[in-house]
Structures are given as structure tokens and as C-alpha cells.
Amino acid sequence: xxxxxxxxxxxxxxxxxxxxxxxxxxxxxxxxxxxxxxxxxxxxxxxxxxxxxxxxxxxxxxxxxxxxxxxxxxxxxxxxxxxxxxxxxxxxxxxxxxxxxxxxxxxxxxxxxxxxxxxxxxxxxxxxxxxxxxxxxxxxxxxxxxxxxxxxxxxxxxxxxxxxxxxxxxxxxxxxxxxxxxxxxxxxxxxxxxxxxxxxxxxxxxxxxxxxxxxxxxxxxxxxxxxxxxxxxxxxxxxxxxxxxxxxxxxxxxxxxxxxxxxxxxxxxxxxxxxxxxxxxxxxxxxxxxxxxxxxxxxxxxxxxxxxxxxxxxxxxxxxxxxxxxxxxxxxxxxxxxxxxxxxxxxxxxxxxxxxxxxxxxxxxxxxxxxxxxxxxxxxxxxxxxxxxxxxxxxxxxx
Numbered sequence: 001x002x003x004x005x006x007x008x009x010x011x012x013x014x015x016x017x018x019x020x021x022x023x024x025x026x027x028x029x030x031x032x033x034x035x036x037x038x039x040x041x042x043x044x045x046x047x048x049x050x051x052x053x054x055x056x057x058x059x060x061x062x063x064x065x066x067x068x069x070x071x072x073x074x075x076x077x078x079x080x081x082x083x084x085x086x087x088x089x090x091x092x093x094x095x096x097x098x099x100x101x102x103x104x105x106x107x108x109x110x111x112x113x114x115x116x117x118x119x120x121x122x123x124x125x126x127x128x129x130x131x132x133x134x135x136x137x138x139x140x141x142x143x144x145x146x147x148x149x150x151x152x153x154x155x156x157x158x159x160x161x162x163x164x165x166x167x168x169x170x171x172x173x174x175x176x177x178x179x180x181x182x183x184x185x186x187x188x189x190x191x192x193x194x195x196x197x198x199x200x201x202x203x204x205x206x207x208x209x210x211x212x213x214x215x216x217x218x219x220x221x222x223x224x225x226x227x228x229x230x231x232x233x234x235x236x237x238x239x240x241x242x243x244x245x246x247x248x249x250x251x252x253x254x255x256x257x258x259x260x261x262x263x264x265x266x267x268x269x270x271x272x273x274x275x276x277x278x279x280x281x282x283x284x285x286x287x288x289x290x291x292x293x294x295x296x297x298x299x300x301x302x303x304x305x306x307x308x309x310x311x312x313x314x315x316x317x318x319x320x321x322x323x324x325x326x327x328x329x330x331x332x333x334x335x336x337x338x339x340x341x342x343x344x345x346x347x348x349x350x351x352x353x354x355x356x357x358x359x360x361x362x363x364x365x366x367x368x369x370x371x372x373x374x375x376x377x378x379x380x381x382x383x384x385x386x387x388x389x390x391x392x393x394x395x396x397x398x399x
Contacts, residue, residue: 010083015040054215061238109178168199277353280373280382
């Protein structure tokens with residue numbers, strides 16, 4: 001993937017004299033000392049990160065950490081005090097007013113926590129509003145808005161009014177309004193926070209499903225760890241205006257950058273974080289089934305490695321089966337032409353890479369042998385031992 005958005009040394013200081021605030025930051029004063037001395041508030045401090053094209057990038061932190069400020073700096077609803085925000089090779093902070101308007105109308109939509117629907121307009125008219133502001137003719141904007149409503153399951157409600165909808169349905173209209181513009185980037189600031197837990201989960205699932213169909217770049221602001229883990233490809237953790245860690249949920253759970261990050265993820269259910277591919281390794285002996293290579297050589301490899309199991313692959317690294325030293329010896333010493341297929345361990349089906357750890361735990365408990373893991377093309381990625389499962393389950397308690 002390539003970077004869709006690059007944030008470079010971004011600062012935002014609010015108050016009567018931002019330049020003085022910046023000068024004190026350069027001298028090493030912290031946020032609290034700068035406010036006490038000058039009345040200036042440091043909203044964002046030296047933030048640098050990249051957001052890859054087509055990913056859901058979650059920014060999270062406690063209240064006042066700077067997460068909502070930083071998302072508004074991406075589309076310049078808030079002007080930066082210093083630093084750059086690059087969309088491709090274009091610096092948002094250097095854009096003219098017309099360039100900025102064009103960016104917001106065509107390439108970047110925003111969904112807020114408040115639904116911000118106009119009560120006197122129908123659902124269809126609300127969904128088409130961004131296109132109306134952009135000057136799109138009525139027929140075209142209503143056609144595009146109807147497609148967006150269909151995407152979020154509200155096509156049948158197009159002629160209804162907002163007060164006839166539930167809170168979850170109203171938020172879907174807000175999402176449809178953003179989708180109707182067909183942006184390459186969507187900014188979502190606590191978009192589902194006002195919804196009750198059940199509807200919130202449904203909206204999270206809806207967003208992930210939409211992302212499978214149309215790989216937009218989504219920046220999602222949240223203070224909710226469950227939400228971040230559920231939808232985020234990567235997560236940025238903010239503390240006191242600074243971005244203290246960026247990584248996948250697995251990376252952050254495994255290696256928190258500091259105590260602040262560790263406190264966020266303390267006691268997290270790792271079965272919801274890791275999948276089969278995350279804990280598979282290639283330390284099992286592998287052999288290739290190909291003409292001219294005898295099964296006896298595979299058995300000799302097992303003996304030489306002091307191992308009892310081998311994973312059999314074809315030339316393209318597709319998983320074929322697992323054999324034991326005993327089953328190989330039985331084939332070699334038996335009557336007829338020995339075949340790997342006849343030596344395979346029975347009832348040992350491969351696990352798909354995306355299988356959640358919770359399901360892997362159950363499979364591992366029911367099977368004595370290491371579980372082979374394959375990608376969606378059937379290629380072998382590694383195997384999972386019971387020991388690896390136990391180590392992962394214990395990881396959230398590591399120092």
C-alpha cells in the first residue's frame with residue numbers, strides 16, 4: 001500500500017499567542033507549563049504519521065488528548081500552527097480557499113457525532129445535500145444519493161423525514177450523505193458515540209462491510225477501545241497532544257510504547273485481537289511432494305531434525321497434509337507404491353489465516369497435532385502449536 005495521507009511535524013496551539021506557545025515548546029516546556037505561563041493550550045504536538053490508502057485508521061485517546069483536533073486539521077477545519085498535511089503530494093495547509101473547497105467537496109467527506117440532518121428535508125434530500133452544495137444537478141445528485149442510501153440499507157426510507165427514523169437510521173443517513181460524494185477519504189469523528197451499544201455495533205459492522213466493497217481511506221476518531229479494535233486496521237494512540245504509538249491492534253497489545261498505552265490495553269481479551277496468521281510459525285519441517293524425490297528422504301529429514309511431524313506441500317507451497325515419522329515408515333515398509341496421501345494424519349484440516357484466535361483455541365484443544373494455517377489461496381503460512389496458543393493467551397499479562 002502507498003500513503004494516502006502524510007502528517008509531518010504537525011502542531012496546533014490555541015490561545016492569545018500561539019507563536020509564544022511554540023517557542024516554549026521548543027524550549028522543552030510541557031502542555032501544563034505553557035498554559036500556566038501564557039494561557040495558550042497545546043492541542044497537537046509534533047504529530048507525524050502516515051495513513052495508507054484503503055485502510056481504516058483509528059485515532060484514539062482520552063478526552064483532551066488532541067484526537068478531534070488532529071482530524072479537523074486533516075481537512076483544515078482547524079488551521080495548523082506548524083507542520084504539513086499531505087494528501088498525495090498536495091499540502092492542505094498551502095491550499096487556496098477554492099482548492100480547499102474543492103478538496104472537501106470531491107475527495108474528502110466528514111461524518112460527525114451529531115447527525116446534523118435538516119428536519120425539513122427528506123432522507124433523500126439530506127443524503128444529496130453535499131452534492132447540492134457542490135452544484136450537481138438534481139437528477140444526478142438524487143441518483144447518487146439513492147445509491148448511497150441503498151448501500152446503508154435505507155433506500156425504502158428515501159421519502160421519509162428524519163424525525164420518522166430511529167437514531168441508528170439517522171446516523172446511516174449521515175453516512176449516506178458522506179458516501180454520495182464518493183470520496184476517496186472519509187473522516188469520522190466519534191461518528192457512532194451517540195448510539196446505544198447494539199446499534200453502535202451494527203453501524204461498526206456496516207462500516208466494515210462497506211469497506212470491503214469500496215476500499216476508501218477512513219480516519220476514525222474514537223475513545224472506545226472495543227470500537228478501535230473492532231474496526232481499525234491500525235490505531236494511533238494520542239497522549240497530551242502527541243502521537244505516542246501507531247500500529248496494528250496486535251502490535252500495540254504485544255509491545256505497548258509506554259504505561260499510558262499499556263493502561264488502555266490492560267486485560268484486553270486477546271482472542272479478539274489475534275487471528276491464526278498472527279501466531280503461526282514455520283518451524284515445522286516441510287517437505288515437497290514432487291516426482292523423483294522419495295518419501296524415504298522425508299523420513300531421514302525428520303530423524304535428522306529429531307522431529308516427529310512434517311508438513312507436505314506442493315511446488316507452489318499449497319498445503320497438502322501432515323505426516324508423522326510413523327506414518328511415513330508404514331508407507332515405505334508396506335506393500336505397493338508409497339504415497340504421501342496415504343500417510344496423512346486423518347481429520348487435520350487447515351485453518352484459514354483470518355480465523356479468530358477464539359476459534360483457534362477450540363480447534364487446538366480438540367487436536368493433538370499442530371494446526372496448519374493457509375491463506376485464501378491455500379498456500380501454507382505456518383503451523384500453530386498448543387504452546388503458541390497458551391503463550392498468546394498469556395501475553396496481555398506480560399510485563
